[in-house]
Amino acid sequence: xxxxxxxxxxxxxxxxxxxxxxxxxxxxxxxxxxxxxxxxxxxxxxxxxxxxxxxxxxxxxxxxxxxxxxxxxxxxxxxxxxxxxxxxxxxxxxxxxxxxxxxxxxxxxxxxxxxxxxxxxxxxxxxxxxxxxxxxxxxxxxxxxxxxxxxxxxxxxxxxxxxxxxxxxxxxxxxxxxxxxxxxxxxxx
Numbered sequence: 001x002x003x004x005x006x007x008x009x010x011x012x013x014x015x016x017x018x019x020x021x022x023x024x025x026x027x028x029x030x031x032x033x034x035x036x037x038x039x040x041x042x043x044x045x046x047x048x049x050x051x052x053x054x055x056x057x058x059x060x061x062x063x064x065x066x067x068x069x070x071x072x073x074x075x076x077x078x079x080x081x082x083x084x085x086x087x088x089x090x091x092x093x094x095x096x097x098x099x100x101x102x103x104x105x106x107x108x109x110x111x112x113x114x115x116x117x118x119x120x121x122x123x124x125x126x127x128x129x130x131x132x133x134x135x136x137x138x139x140x141x142x143x144x145x146x147x148x149x150x151x152x153x154x155x156x157x158x159x160x161x162x163x164x165x166x167x168x169x170x171x172x173x174x175x176x177x178x179x180x181x182x183x184x185x186x187x188x189x
Contacts (some may be wrong), residue, residue: 038063039169043068045059046059
């Protein structure tokens with residue numbers, strides 16, 4: 001949630017995040033937008049591109065949820081989050097160790113000091129995409145230490161170019177120069 005943490009309630013879900021971005025695009029008259037989705041925000045950028053494809057140049061997924069081109073609900077990570085009783089999910093040291101073990105020392109202290117809990121509905125809400133999503137250009141940055149089997153993902157035949165970073169889930173903290181280089185390369189691809 002970051003600087004919008006004061007808006008967090010149990011009613012905030014994926015659609016709230018999607019509308020925030022769609023409205024920014026609309027009210028700022030943005031075109032040729034590169035949407036970057038990290039982690040669960042892969043759902044957000046996919047739904048935004050589905051709703052405003054004429055404004056989107058491409059989607060760039062960074063160690064993120066990668067939706068399929070289907071017309072049924074997807075992206076509900078509910079089973080993984082059912083044990084949580086609260087409506088918000090904190091970033092804990094255990095989570096950081098599991099998917100961001102390369103975040104160390106001052107970077108770790110900084111990340112934990114900026115981390116805010118996010119609404120559980122960001123994980124449990126699903127999205128439904130229309131045919132408009134299918135033609136949006138896509139690219140991917142996969143992180144070897146982010147918790148996903150990168151080789152399995154590559155073998156799935158991604159529908160766009162990709163790069164692999166030897167990093168945990170937060171390459172913007174641990175490998176910022178490499179991440180930016182890969183992002184620029186994929187956008188220009």
